Amino acid sequence: MNLQLLFDNLTNPALLFFALGILAVQVKSDLEIPPTSSKFISLYLLLSIGFKGGQELAHSVFDMEIFWSLLAGVLLALIIPCYVFFMLKRKLGIMNAGAIAAAYGSVSAVTFVTAVSYLDIQKIEFGGHMVAVMALMEAPSIIIGVLLISLFNKNAGSPQVGFSKILHHSVTNGSVMLIMGSLFIGYFASDAQAEGIRPFTTDIFKGFLAVFLLDMGITSGKKLSSFMKNGWLPFVFAVVMPLVNGTIVAFASSLITESIGNRFLFAILAASASYIAVPAAMKLAAPEANPGLYIPMALAITFPINITLGMPIYLYIIEYL
Numbered sequence: 001m002n003l004q005l006l007f008d009n010l011t012n013p014a015l016l017f018f019a020l021g022i023l024a025v026q027v028k029s030d031l032e033i034p035p036t037s038s039k040f041i042s043l044y045l046l047l048s049i050g051f052k053g054g055q056e057l058a059h060s061v062f063d064m065e066i067f068w069s070l071l072a073g074v075l076l077a078l079i080i081p082c083y084v085f086f087m088l089k090r091k092l093g094i095m096n097a098g099a100i101a102a103a104y105g106s107v108s109a110v111t112f113v114t115a116v117s118y119l120d121i122q123k124i125e126f127g128g129h130m131v132a133v134m135a136l137m138e139a140p141s142i143i144i145g146v147l148l149i150s151l152f153n154k155n156a157g158s159p160q161v162g163f164s165k166i167l168h169h170s171v172t173n174g175s176v177m178l179i180m181g182s183l184f185i186g187y188f189a190s191d192a193q194a195e196g197i198r199p200f201t202t203d204i205f206k207g208f209l210a211v212f213l214l215d216m217g218i219t220s221g222k223k224l225s226s227f228m229k230n231g232w233l234p235f236v237f238a239v240v241m242p243l244v245n246g247t248i249v250a251f252a253s254s255l256i257t258e259s260i261g262n263r264f265l266f267a268i269l270a271a272s273a274s275y276i277a278v279p280a281a282m283k284l285a286a287p288e289a290n291p292g293l294y295i296p297m298a299l300a301i302t303f304p305i306n307i308t309l310g311m312p313i314y315l316y317i318i319e320y321l
Helices: 003-010 013-026 035-058 064-092 094-105 109-122 129-136 138-152 163-171 174-188 191-196 198-203 205-230 232-255 260-271 277-285 291-320
Strands: none
Touching: 013 205, 013 291, 035 109, 035 129, 035 174, 035 198, 035 205, 064 094, 064 129, 064 138, 064 232, 064 260, 094 138, 094 232, 094 277, 094 291, 109 205, 109 260, 109 291, 129 138, 129 174, 129 260, 138 277, 191 198, 198 205, 205 232, 205 291, 232 260, 232 291, 260 291, 277 291
């Protein structure tokens, strides 16, 4: 592997701000990002990446590559939760396995945004339709996770939430709505109209990403201590599974596209785990699942693994292997 590529990623200011957040918690600093500011920044990042993706899509010709990319994203979101669930259900229980399966089948918008920034640093282009692929992968994995819990849960006394309610919540989840809405707005906006808001959607993007990752570091640091009480299996799984999924898809994505940027984003989407949309859905569908287990797995372990080791590994595989 190109060690310079790994070094450049580890010294990326956005990643270092994430590490600073974790350090602040460990030394018991009172550093924090106000919740309202954190929510605004997360909304901004989704809006920006969705809008720019729509602009890219508007300049693309819809072809079979885009069709197969969208289909592949949905298939990944359906397949990954299934084998994750069966790997974990005996050790962690039906509820926890279902929630973890949904998280690892779904995607992390923040990881995707960080990956897009990484491609920008490497001056590698990608297709705007990959934003649509990301958005389409949110709901299917949540639905599969809920279905698996319903099929294998033998506790008849557990509260049941209607499938239609879960489906509606998955599709209308705030992050899904914003990323898809921004995608459509960017698609229909003219070049002149897009140029008018370029300072907002592009120029300040990396600065806001750094502040948001600082907040993510603080949040992760607070969850690490309680997570470690769950034993070694969740930790090992949260480290190994994203690297396995990302590596497999980094190779397999060559069947769909020859674009280095698109293949890299496919690997990231397969490797990432949701810690925003899925917890919100599981609070309704599987209240017995332990959020102190599946949220730290996705946020405190898998997220930093992907943005430190994962991204240079996937890019190396795609470019050289």
